[in-house]
Amino acid sequence: MHDGFAFNHRYVKSNPLEVENATWMLTVFNCFGKYFCLHFEAFQLGKAPVYIAFLRFMGEDTEAKNFKYSLEVGGNGRKLTWQGVPRSIRDSHRKVRESHDGLIIQRSMALFFSGSDRKELKLRLTGRIWKDQ
Numbered sequence: 072m073h074d075g076f077a078f079n080h081r082y083v084k085s086n087p088l089e090v091e092n093a094t095w096m097l098t099v100f101n102c103f104g105k106y107f108c109l110h111f112e113a114f115q116l117g118k119a120p121v122y123i124a125f126l127r128f129m130g131e132d133t134e135a136k137n138f139k140y141s142l143e144v145g146g147n148g149r150k151l152t153w154q155g156v157p158r159s160i161r162d163s164h165r166k167v168r169e170s171h172d173g174l175i176i177q178r179s180m181a182l183f184f185s186g187s188d189r190k191e192l193k194l195r196l197t198g199r200i201w202k203d204q
Contacts, residue, residue, distance in 0.1 A: 076102050076200045084192040102200045122181055125173025132159040142174040142198045146184035
């Protein structure tokens with residue numbers, strides 16, 4: 072578990088072709104006296120392999136709306152950024168994934184961010200949580 076409002080994680084897989092429908096270890100954050108869970112997984116969007124990262128709030132949806140978060144992934148001089156409201160843990164990860172409510176990264180872009188050989192997935196995901204005023 073991590074305390075605070077900013078985070079930095081690495082997701083590594085030696086063979087990115089073996090990660091169909093894979094979920095990495097979930098990370099729990101204690102922030103503002105509340106708990107949040109960072110979710111990262113691979114899935115097929117149509118026929119395209121993609122990754123999605125999103126934040127879930129461990130509580131009710133009405134309370135989740137009091138917070139905002141941002142996620143960023145990048146490499147090779149480029150970056151993708153997502154900003155949103157955390158979804159309640161009451162919403163299944165499948166519901167969040169199917170609504171595309173998170174940072175979606177095409178596999179080809181993820182491999183580009185990972186480095187020059189494009190044979191290993193090495194993503195650095197950074198983020199921040201704050202209270203909505």
